[in-house]
Amino acid sequence: MILASNSPRRKEILENFGFSLEIKTKNIEEISDEKEIIKKVEDIARKKVMAVAMDNPNEFVIGADTVVVIDNKILGKPKSEKDIYEMLHLLSGRTHQVITSFSFINISKNIDIKDSQISDVSFKNISDEEIKWYIDTKEPFDKAGSYGIQGKGSYFVEKIDGDFFSVMGFPIGKFVRTLANIDISLEEIKKL
Template sequence: MILASKSPRRKEILTHLGFQLQIKSKEIEEISNKESIVEQIKDISFKKVLVVALENPKEYVVGADTLVEIDGKVLGKPKDRKDAEIMLKSLSGKTHKVITAYTFMNLEKEINITNHVESLVYFKKISDKEINWYLDSGEPMDKAGAYGIQGLGSIFVDKIDGDFFSIMGFPINHFIKTLNTLGITVESLSKI
């Protein structure tokens, strides 16, 4: 299976379950003219996978996109340290939504599925000292919302309501259920 993503977290989640992955990602403009935030992220996930699937029509291709939403505002990956600081301050002491959309495609077999999973994350109040410590770690820079729930950013999370792996970047349980509807079982994962 081809993973249309450079995300080390997505690769880790999928390989841990036994998928034999090739990494082939293409840069796309991550914009969508869809109306709702959910439809936008699903559209971006679809575009990321389609561009790779078109070059590999016989292969299974999977990809995903994750965003953080708070008070109707979308937080992607921070542009720089200041942007990351602003994001972390906006999340401090509040609840936010993490939406991960994934697409699974095989053009030859006419498989084209895009789904999404939404989770709530409750952040504790974060001090300026903690934010600076976290920024100094460098961890926030390649993550939507400027934190990684599986890393140092975990200390900011009071609780979650939803799918941990979706927050991390790939909703593996939801994905496996989708594969099961196609007749692909967990025992056959290493073969696709």
């Protein structure tokens, strides 16, 4: 199976479940004309996967997109330390949503699936000193919402209502259940 993502977290989650992966990505503009946030994230995930699937029409291609949402606003990856401060101040002491959408395509088999998992994540109150400490770890720079739940960013998390792996970057449980719906069994996963 081809993973249309350079995310080490997605690769780890899928390989830990038993998928054998080849990484292939294409640079696409991560924009969507969709208005609703979930549809927008699903559209971007599908565009990432379709760009790779077009060059590999007989292969199964999987990919995803993860965003952090608060006050109906998407928080993407930070571009600067200032972005990290602003995002973490916004998330401090509040509950936000993490939406991970996945797309699974095999053009020759006429498979084109997209779906999403939404999780609520509650943060403790975060001080400026804690934000500075976190920036110094370099961890928040490539993470949606400026934090990674699987690393030192876990320090900020008080509660998760949803799927931990989805917050980490890929809803493996929902994806595997989706495969079962199209008659791909747990035993067949190794062969994809």
